[in-house]
Amino acid sequence: MSPSPVFKDHEQERRLVQRRLLWSVLLLLLCMALLLGRIYTLQVVKHEEFHTLSDKNRIRLQPIPPTRGLIYDRNQQLLAHNKASFNLTLVKESIADLPQTLDRLTTLLKLTDEELNRFRKRLERSRSFDLVPLRDNLTEEEIAILALERHRLPGVEVSAQLVRHYPFGPLFAHPLGYVARINESELKEVDPVNYSGTEYIGKGGVERQNEALLHGQVGYQNVEIDARGRVIRVLNSTAAQNGADLTLYLDSHIQQVAEEALTGWRGAAVAIEISSGGVLAMVSTPSYDPNLFVTGIDARRYGELQKSTDLPLLNRAVRGRYPPGSTVKPFVALAGLQHQVINFDSTVADPGWYQLPGNEHKYRDWKKWGHGYRVGLRQAIVESCDTFFYDLAYRLNIDRLSDTLGRFGFGALSGAEFPGELPGILPSRAWKQARYRANWFPGETVITGIGQGYMTVTPLQLAAATATLANRGVMVRPRLVKSISPVDSAALLPSAPPPIQLAQRGYWDFVIGAMEGVVHDPTGTAKRIAVDAPYRIAGKSGTAQVVGIAQDEEYDAGKISKKNWDHALFIAFAPAEAPRIAVAVVVENGGSGSGTAAPIARRILDAYLLPRQP
Amino acid sequence: MSQSDFVRRLPGLGELRQGKPWLKRLHIDPLLLLPLLLLAGYGLVVLYSAGGGSLDAIERQGMSLGLAGVLMLIAAQIDVAILRRWALVIHLGGTVLLIIVLLAGDDAKGATRWIDLQVLRFQPAEIMKLAMPLAVCRYLGDHHLPPTLPTVAVSMALIAVPTLLIAKQPDLGSALLIASSGLYALFLAGIRWLWIALAGLAGVLLAPALWFLLRDYQRRRILTLIDPEADPLGSSWNIIQSKIAIGSGGLHGKGWLAGTQSHLDFLPESHTDFIFAVLAEEFGLVGVLLLFGLYLIIVARGLWIAAKAPDLFQRLLAGSITLTFSVYALVNVGMVSGVLPVVGVPLPLISQGGTALVTLMLGFGVLMSIQTRTP
Numbered sequence: 001m002s003p004s005p006v007f008k009d010h011e012q013e014r015r016l017v018q019r020r021l022l023w024s025v026l027l028l029l030l031c032m033a034l035l036l037g038r039i040y041t042l043q044v045v046k047h048e049e050f051h052t053l054s055d056k057n058r059i060r061l062q063p064i065p066p067t068r069g070l071i072y073d074r075n076q077q078l079l080a081h082n083k084a085s086f087n088l089t090l091v092k093e094s095i096a097d098l099p100q101t102l103d104r105l106t107t108l109l110k111l112t113d114e115e116l117n118r119f120r121k122r123l124e125r126s127r128s129f130d131l132v133p134l135r136d137n138l139t140e141e142e143i144a145i146l147a148l149e150r151h152r153l154p155g156v157e158v159s160a161q162l163v164r165h166y167p168f169g170p171l172f173a174h175p176l177g178y179v180a181r182i183n184e185s186e187l188k189e190v191d192p193v194n195y196s197g198t199e200y201i202g203k204g205g206v207e208r209q210n211e212a213l214l215h216g217q218v219g220y221q222n223v224e225i226d227a228r229g230r231v232i233r234v235l236n237s238t239a240a241q242n243g244a245d246l247t248l249y250l251d252s253h254i255q256q257v258a259e260e261a262l263t264g265w266r267g268a269a270v271a272i273e274i275s276s277g278g279v280l281a282m283v284s285t286p287s288y289d290p291n292l293f294v295t296g297i298d299a300r301r302y303g304e305l306q307k308s309t310d311l312p313l314l315n316r317a318v319r320g321r322y323p324p325g326s327t328v329k330p331f332v333a334l335a336g337l338q339h340q341v342i343n344f345d346s347t348v349a350d351p352g353w354y355q356l357p358g359n360e361h362k363y364r365d366w367k368k369w370g371h372g373y374r375v376g377l378r379q380a381i382v383e384s385c386d387t388f389f390y391d392l393a394y395r396l397n398i399d400r401l402s403d404t405l406g407r408f409g410f411g412a413l414s415g416a417e418f419p420g421e422l423p424g425i426l427p428s429r430a431w432k433q434a435r436y437r438a439n440w441f442p443g444e445t446v447i448t449g450i451g452q453g454y455m456t457v458t459p460l461q462l463a464a465a466t467a468t469l470a471n472r473g474v475m476v477r478p479r480l481v482k483s484i485s486p487v488d489s490a491a492l493l494p495s496a497p498p499p500i501q502l503a504q505r506g507y508w509d510f511v512i513g514a515m516e517g518v519v520h521d522p523t524g525t526a527k528r529i530a531v532d533a534p535y536r537i538a539g540k541s542g543t544a545q546v547v548g549i550a551q552d553e554e555y556d557a558g559k560i561s562k563k564n565w566d567h568a569l570f571i572a573f574a575p576a577e578a579p580r581i582a583v584a585v586v587v588e589n590g591g592s593g594s595g596t597a598a599p600i601a602r603r604i605l606d607a608y609l610l611p612r613q614p
Numbered sequence: 615m616s617q618s619d620f621v622r623r624l625p626g627l628g629e630l631r632q633g634k635p636w637l638k639r640l641h642i643d644p645l646l647l648l649p650l651l652l653l654a655g656y657g658l659v660v661l662y663s664a665g666g667g668s669l670d671a672i673e674r675q676g677m678s679l680g681l682a683g684v685l686m687l688i689a690a691q692i693d694v695a696i697l698r699r700w701a702l703v704i705h706l707g708g709t710v711l712l713i714i715v716l717l718a719g720d721d722a723k724g725a726t727r728w729i730d731l732q733v734l735r736f737q738p739a740e741i742m743k744l745a746m747p748l749a750v751c752r753y754l755g756d757h758h759l760p761p762t763l764p765t766v767a768v769s770m771a772l773i774a775v776p777t778l779l780i781a782k783q784p785d786l787g788s789a790l791l792i793a794s795s796g797l798y799a800l801f802l803a804g805i806r807w808l809w810i811a812l813a814g815l816a817g818v819l820l821a822p823a824l825w826f827l828l829r830d831y832q833r834r835r836i837l838t839l840i841d842p843e844a845d846p847l848g849s850s851w852n853i854i855q856s857k858i859a860i861g862s863g864g865l866h867g868k869g870w871l872a873g874t875q876s877h878l879d880f881l882p883e884s885h886t887d888f889i890f891a892v893l894a895e896e897f898g899l900v901g902v903l904l905l906f907g908l909y910l911i912i913v914a915r916g917l918w919i920a921a922k923a924p925d926l927f928q929r930l931l932a933g934s935i936t937l938t939f940s941v942y943a944l945v946n947v948g949m950v951s952g953v954l955p956v957v958g959v960p961l962p963l964i965s966q967g968g969t970a971l972v973t974l975m976l977g978f979g980v981l982m983s984i985q986t987r988t989p
Contacts, residue, residue: 010926013759016804017929018921024802024937025917031944032906038951042861043899050861057858058874227879 058224059235063197066216067162069243071176071206073252074278074482079172080207082162085295086138088146089131092123094155101153108145109135114298125184131159136295164200164294168252170287171259174315175250175279175480177205177419178290194218197240200294205315206248206480208419213484216243245485249278257607258283261600267568267587268316270463270478271604274579277467277476280608282460284316318421321456322586325542325593326384327571328405328451330469330511333377335404336392337507344510347374354390356442363390363446366543381514382521384541386450393449398440401448402428407500408465410457415477424461427454451542459586462571467582470538470573472508473500476582512538516576519598526570526594529602535609538579539572539601541593565589570597574605581608641690641986643919646978649911650963654679656908657889657964663871664885664892664966671885671966678968682975689979693987697980698752698927704741705749705772711738712779739780739788740973744980746776746792747934750799755927760804769800784829787958790945795938802920802933835955853952855880856891860951867898885966887958890950905964913940919985928984935977942974 042050071080088109095101102119105111111134119134126132138146138158146158164179166172179200182190186201190211195201197218202208219240224232258269262285271280288305297305305313314320336342352370353362365371365386371379380388393401406412411426425431427448429440447453457465460478467476475497502508515538518524525541544567568590573582583601590596637644658672658679665671715738750769757765773796781789801810825833838850859875868874873895876884884892894902916936923929942962948954950961960970 013804013926014929016759017802017926017933020802020804021917021921021933024798024933028913028937028940028944032910035944035947035951035953036902036906038953039860039894039899039902039947042857042951043864043894043902046861047864050858051864053858054862054875057855057880058878224874224878232878 058226059222060225060231062221062223062231064219064221064237064240065197065199066218066240067242068164068179068200069210069214069216069485070245071214072245072247073250073255074248074280075251075253076247077252078167079248079250079252080164080166080176083165085136085161085163086143086158087133087161088135088138088142089133089157089159090119090123091131091155091157092126096154101156104149104153105134105156108149109142111135114300118296131157136163161199166290169289169291171252171255172250173205173287173290174284174317175205175248175282176290177203177207177209178293179203179207180293181296203293204419206246209417210246210481214243214246217241246481247483247485248480249273249276249280249482250282250480251280251608253612254281254604254607255283257281258600258604259285259287261603262585262587265587265590265596266310266316267585267590267597268320268459269583269585269600269604270317270459271581271583271608272463272467272476272478273608274467274471274476274573274582276482277464277479278482279460279478279480280581281604282317282480284314284320286310286312288312315420316586316588317459318418320458320586320588321422321424322459322567322569322588323453323455323544324410324451324457324462325544325567325569326386326450327462327540327542327569327584327593328455328457329381329384329389329449330515330540331405331408331410331465332389332392332396332401332449333381333511333514334469334502334507335396335401336377337504337510338404338502339396339400340503341395341400342377342392344377344506347376348380348385348388348391349373350375350385350387352387354387354446356394356446359443361443363387363443377510378514378517379523381511381540382517382524384518384525389449390446391449393445393447394442396445396449398428398445398448401445402426402431405455408468409461409475410455410465414458414460414464415479417478417480418460421460422458424457425454452545459584462569462586463582463584466571466573466584467579468500469508470512470579470582472505472512473502475499512576515540515572519572526598528594529598533602535574535605536576537572537574537602537605538576539570539598541598542569542571543567543591543593544569546589562589565591568593568596570594570601572598572601572605574609581605638986640687641982642687643915643982643985646912646915646919646982646985649908649915650975650978653905653908653912653963656905659870660889660893660896660964661885661966663873663896664876664889666877667871674968675966678971681968682971685972686975686979686982689976690982690986692979692983694928694931694980694983697748697931698755701745701748701752704745705776708738708741708745709776709779711741712776714738716779716782737788737969739783739785739792740969742776742780742792743788743795743938743973744976746773747795747799747931747938750796751927751930751934754799754803754930755925759926760806761800766800766805766809769796772796773800784832785958786832787945790957791938791941791959794941795934798937798941799930799934802930802937832955835957839952839955852882852888852956855882856888856950857952859891860894863895863898863901865899867894867896867901870896872896887946887956887960887965888950889965890947890961893964909940909943909962913937916981919981919988922988923984924988928988932981932984935981939974939977 068082070078073079092098102116115135119132122132143158166176166178179202181199182195182201187195194217198215202211202214207214217240219238221237222235224235226232254271258271258281262269262283265285268284270282272278273280292301350365350370350372352368353364355362370387371383371385375385375388379385406426411423413421413423427444432438432440444453448455464476464478477496516536518541519526519530519537519539521527526539530537546564546566568587570585570593571583573579583604585597585601587596658675661675662672750772753769753772754761754765761769773793777789777793780792838853855875859873859881862875873892875881875895876892881888881891893905913936916932916939920929920932920936923932939962942959945954945957945959946961949956960967962974963971
């Protein structure tokens with residue numbers, strides 16, 4: 001580098017540099033102005049837009065699920081409540097290596113393949129940043145293990161949750177139903193906004209029927225989150241409106257007594273408080289533990305329940321359809337009186353069978369030699385004479401018979417409070433035409449008179465009809481919900497259907513008197529349950545055939561398998577002079593109504609009417 | 615050749631010199647020091663917020679500032695003549711170190727920038743940030759102005775070699791700053807406008823070719839600028855979030871420590887390269903204007919020193935250092951506000967990081983040395 005020896009004009013150079021410095025300043029100011037223009041655009045012109053974006057970044061609207069309402073029995077015994085439970089949940093987006101995390105958790109908690117499969121299914125349905133449950137109901141020990149491993153398991157969290165719990169377990173499973181995780185089809189039926197934070201929904205029974213009341217109204221909170229989606233703080237919130245608490249008519253004492261009485265049988269019992277229609281007890285045996293379903297039952301146990309031939313998942317009280325057998329006779333008697341086909345003095349000769357005019361077929365009486373040559377109405381009910389009712393039904397004809405039975409609620413749903421309830425079958429010409437496209441035969445009328453043939457009833461219907469009979473025609477509509485805590489329960493009362501008007505009030509008294517004879521007369525079919533009864537019981541036994549018995553054969557319990565034993569039924573109300581409770585008991589393959597079902601009914605009546613032992 | 619050949623002495627200057635203020639005797643320029651202190655203070659305030667209220671970050675940055683300040687004062691004591699004498703040697707040494715770093719440097723975040731001497735880890739690129747203006751100004755100062763084509767060619771070589779070496783690391787930010795310090799010296803030396811125009815034209819024509827030299831992530835950064843929504847969770851995330859931060863700050867800002875974008879971690883690199891977004895979010899346009907004002911004062915003072923400097927070398931050097939400082943600020947704000955591609959240029963005196971701070975303050979030390987020795 002050789003500096004040129006040429007003379008340097010320092011003054012000129014100084015001016016040149018200064019000129020260029022000035023240019024630089026101009027350039028700099030221009031750049032600065034452009035940048036300031038940019039900043040101005042961002043901060044002033046587009047401020048609103050970016051402000052919104054910033055809030056959208058940090059603020060997230062979160063639903064606050066309402067706490068589900070509690071369910072009490074009539075004595076304020078808790079039947080369903082919400083228990084704190086700790087669940088293991090995973091956030092997929094926060095987990096770098098999901099398979100590895102699952103492996104680790106499998107070693108730590110001994111997860112089953114079942115659980116892992118269920119988790120994967122839930123994962124598929126989850127939205128991003130959802131907490132996907134892997135195991136519910138963590139034990140203290142499991143929580144401790146996870147706490148130790150926490151730092152090694154990002155995205156794995158133990159979250160506390162309120163979980164439905166049924167302290168009585170199987171006892172109320174049928175009337176109450178249970179809650180379980182909402183499935184997709186249910187999600188379509190509910191208001192998606194109100195259920196945005198809800199995981200469980202009522203399935204069956206009171207839980208399903210009163211879902212809207214029990215669920216409550218969802219609340220909201222605006223939370224500030226960081227870039228990883230973690231909640232930093234709550235900005236503001238609208239509290240959730242918790243679900244309403246329900247008090248039911250059910251009485252856990254009566255329920256327990258009924259359940260114990262039915263233990264060992266497949267069957268159902270329904271007890272109704274006549275004054276209110278309140279269902280005091282609704283038992284269907286065998287039952288199941290509803291708590292298993294709340295957080296998801298495993299497939300093995302569910303399979304066992306589902307495949308069991310005892311049908312534990314079936315609520316027989318509202319879905320079991322049985323021929324009423326002789327329990328229908330008091331109602332047929334009332335139909336006969338009302339239509340003046342018979343009167344209090346009518347008699348029928350009973351040789352042990354009944355024949356239609358011009359027909360060879362013999363309709364047998366349960367008593368081989370008959371009930372005598374002058375069987376009156378009272379005797380026919382007390383002793384359950386079939387021939388009398390064959391004759392009565394025939395003379396009534398199916399139209400009039402069906403009409404009167406229909407007034408008692410047979411063949412129709414007994415109310416709106418029992419999800420899944422089946423209406424049973426009240427046979428009529430129209431029904432048969434619609435069902436079988438066939439004409440009605442007189443012989444079918446004959447056997448309808450003793451509650452056989454096409455006719456089927458549910459235990460609930462039978463109990464409600466019995467209560468209406470005991471109430472002398474004033475309709476008793478069975479109900480479960482007694483009161484709703486924050487809601488005016490008067491608003492719940494359904495309009496009462498008109499009472500059944502009979503030509504003479506004496507008809508009621510006569511039939512009720514005859515039913516009293518069933519229990520208290522020395523010839524009554526259920527006389528054994530009158531022993532030591534401190535009150536008067538009106539009842540009627542029924543024994544319904546399960547298999548057809550050929551013309552010349554006889555039913556012999558010893559000869560046929562227990563599966564084909566007759567169903568045992570009993571309806572009753574007490575005290576007979578001023579009825580307060582009506583009961584219907586059905587024991588599948590129980591053999592004899594008076595022998596098997598009647599004592600169960602007696603125990604239920606006792607549980608309600610007798611002072612309780614402390 | 616001496617720089618004081620034609621110094622015109624005014625009468626009475628001798629008396630003035632004897633009564634030199636004590637600051638001048640310590641080679642401190644108060645008009646430069648004061649805005650620098652204000653800016654550093656402002657920076658600590660912003661950094662405290664960007665660090666989420668952590669005193670730890672403030673302590674470290676404070677120590678860096680102290681160290682850089684001391685180095686600035688030491689540099690101010692050195693007569694520029696000494697720097698001038700060693701300028702080309704330093705440049706050569708720096709270039710050699712850059713070659714070494716490429717061959718045997720330490721990797722950090724996928725870029726080879728560091729030399730590890732066991733006791734000391736340093737980036738030769740930082741040395742170059744001072745060596746470049748020294749060498750180019752020295753070379754141009756020795757020649758006639760405006761520079762002739764051969765002079766320009768040699769200067770361009772002085773600029774190009776280290777720049778390309780640094781770009782290869784790759785450290786586009788430093789390459790840009792180092793190149794601009796040399797180019798500014800050329801510009802101040804009066805390189806012809808025609809040549810500038812021709813160079814600009816050549817740049818435009820070569821741009822497509824340059825595209826192929828860029829690495830993938832660099833291309834993405836440029837594409838992000840054109841279409842920020844293309845990859846909102848990937849390469850565009852930083853820019854989208856910093857624009858939201860700046861824009862949501864509005865006129866008055868969200869208030870100190872109340873910037874949600876930075877405090878909730880939406881803003882990446884919030885205490886280093888993207889700290890401007892924190893400032894703009896929390897102090898709004900008012901805070902941005904204050905920052906720009908302080909920068910403008912510093913640049914104005916620097917250019918004033920350049921204009922008044924006693925010889926060509928010092929004039930070019932002071933001008934180059936000052937203008938390069940302004941490039942830091944403009945490029946950083948430009949990239950954070952989404953008008954320039956993201957290159958690693960810190961916001962001078964605000965961003966956390968000691969190395970850049972030391973280089974910058976050494977530059978201001980040189981300015982003070984020039985100012986306090988200007989008669």
